[in-house]
Amino acid sequence: MDRRTFISTAGVGGAAAALAAPALAQGAPKVQWRLTSSYPKSLDTLYGISEGLAERVSALTDGNFTLQVFAPGEIVPALQALEAAGAGTVECAHSLGSFNIGKDPTFAFDTSLPFGLNTRQHNAWLFQGGGRELINEFLVPHNVYAIPSGNTGAQMGGWYRKEINSVADLSGLKLRIAGLGGNILSRLGVVPQQIGGGDIYAALEKGTIDAAEFSGPYDDEKLGFVKVAPYYYAPGWWEGTANVGLFINLDKWKGLPPEYQAALETASSATLVDCLAKYDARNPEAVYKLVAQGAQLRTFPDEVMQAAYVEAFKMYDEIAGSNEAFRKIYEPWKAFAEKARTWNRVCELPFDYFLATKINQTTEAKPAP
Template sequence: MKRRDFLSTAALGSAAGVLATPALAQARPNVSWRLTSSYPKSLETLYGISDHVARRVAEITDGGFQIQPFAAGELVPPLQALDAVSEGTVECAHTLGSYNIGKDPTWAFDTSLPFGMNTRQNTAWLLYGGGLELVNEFIARANVRSIPSGNTGAQMGGWYRKQINSVADLNGLKLRIAGLGGEILSRLGVVPQQIGGGDIYAALERGTIDAAEFSGPYDDEKLGFQRVAPYYYYPGWWEGTANVGLYINLDAWGALPAPYQAALEAACTEAMTHCVAKYDNGNPDALMRLVSSGAQLQAFPDDVLTAAFAESRKLYAEYAEANENFRKIYEHWSVYWTRQQQWLRVAELPYDYFTSAQIGR
C-alpha cells in the first residue's frame, strides 16, 4: 500500500471512529429515575426489592440507567405511591394494586383476590395466562403500567388481642387490613382499617385497632406485633399470594430506550424470584421464634372461613354486575382459577399434604 493511500485510509478510519462515539452514546443515554416504596427499610425483603432492581438495572446497563429508591414516607406517604407515579412526581413505585380499590376494585387483580390463587398459580396467570395484559390494559387509564416485582407468598391471618372462636367474635372488631379482604370482612361485622406498615404497631399499642394483619412471620416478627396482640391466626385467606408490582409512569416508560426497558423487566423478574425465596427461607424459623416468645398460634374456625368464602363470591358477582372493568378481568380470572384448582388437587396438594403430615412420624 502506498503511503498516500495508507494515510487516506487511516484518516477515514479516524473519522469513522469520531462518528461512532456519538452513535454509541445515543444508544446508551444516561437515565435517572426515582422509585418510591410503600415499605419501610426495616422490612428489608419488601423494601429490598427496590434496592435489588436499582442495583441490577445499573449493572446490566453499565451505569447508564440509574434508579434511586426511597422508603415509605421519604418522598410520599406509603399509600400514595401509585398516585405519585400516575402524576409523574416519581417515575416508578413498589406498591400493591389492592391499596387502590377505593378508586376501583379492579385494582385488586394486580395483587390478588381473597380465596384466589397461590403464588405459583397467580404468577402463571400474570405471565402466561394473559392476566398481566388485562391488568395493564385497565391501569393504563391511570397513566401507569405494572411489572411483577415481588411476592410474599401465602400470608398469615394476623394478630388479635382476643380469640376468634366463631363468626360472632368478628362483630365490631377493628382490624387493620388492606384490599378486598376488608370489604368481605365488613360484611361479617369487622370494621376494616387501612394503615401503612410502619404505623400498625403504634395503632395496636394505643388500642386504636383490635387486630392487624400484615404479612407472614418473617416480617411480622420485625414489626413486633406479638408484644401487643398475642393470638396469631392462620391462614391469611385474603392474600394466598400478594404480588408487588413495579408501577411505572407511562410517559417515562415510553421515553425509555428498548434495551433499558428489557433490563428493567429482567431485574424485576429476578427480584420477584429472590423475594419469594427469601420469605420461604425465613418464615419457618421466624414462626418458631414467635411461638417461643409467647405468640399463640390459632387456626381460624371453619365457620369463619366458610362464611368469608361465601361472601367473597357474592362480592365478586356484585362487582362484576356493576363494574365493566371488574367483570372483564374476573370472567377470565375465574376460569383460570377453576382450572388451576383442578390441577392442584391432582398432584401438588396431595403431595404437599402427605409429606407435611410425616413430620414426627
C-alpha cells in the same frame, strides 16, 4: 457486578436476550429515576426489593440507568405510591395494587383476590394466562404500567388481642387489613382500617385497632406485633399470594429506550424470584422465634372460613355486575382459577398433603423385599 455475568446468571424471563452486548454500547443515554416504596426500611424483604431492583438495573445497563429508592414519607405516604407514579411525582413505585381498591376494586387483581390463586398459580396467570395484559389495559387511564416485581407467598391471618372463636367475634373488630379482604370482612361485622406498615405497631399498642394483618412471620417479627397482640392466626385467606407491582409512570415507560425497558423487565423478574425465595427460606425459622416470644398460633374456625368464602364470591358477582373493568378481568381469571385448582388437586395437593402428615415422624428406610 459485571453486566454480562449478571445476564448469564439471572436465569429469569426472556428479556435478557434483548440485552446482548451491542445493545448497550458506549453512548447509551443516562437515565435517573426515583422509586418510592410503600414499605418501611426495616423490612429487608419488601423494602429490599427496591434496593435489589436498583442494583440489578444498574448492573444490566453499565450504570447508565439508575433508580434512587425512597421510603414512605420521604416523598409521599406509603399508601399513595401508585398514585404518585401515575401523577409523575415519581417515575415508579413498589406497592400493592390492592391498596387502591377505594378508587376501583379492579386494582386487586394485580395483587391477588381473597380465596384466589396461590403464588405459582398467580404467577402463571400473570405471565402465561393473559393476566398482565388485562391488568395493564385497565391501568392505562391511571397512567401507570405494571411489572410483577416481588411476592410474599401465602400470608398469615394477622395478630389479635382476643381469640376469634366464631363469626360473632368479628362484630365491631377494628382490623388493619388491605385489599378486598377488608370489604368481605366488613360484611361479617369487621371495621377495616387502612394503615401503612410502619404505623401498625403504634396503632395496636394504643388500642386504636384491635388486630392487624401485615405479611408473614419474618416481616411480622421485625415489626414486633407479638408484643401487643399475642394471638397469631392462619390462614390469610385474603392473600393466598401477594404480588408486589413495580408501577411505572406510563409516559416515562413509553419514552424509555427499549433496552432499558428490557432491563427493567429482566431485573423485576429476578427480584420477584429472590423476594419469594427469601420468604420461603426465612418464614419457617421466624415462626419458631415468634412462638418462643409468646405468640399463640391459631387457625380461623371453619365457621369463619365458610362465611367469608360465601361472602367473597357473592361480592365478586355483585361487583362484576356493575363494574365493567372488574368483569372484564374477573371472568377469564375465574376460568383460569378453576382449571388451575383442578390440576393442583390432581397432583401437587396430594403430594403436599402426604408430606405434611410426616412432620415430626421418624421413618426408617427399609430394603425392598
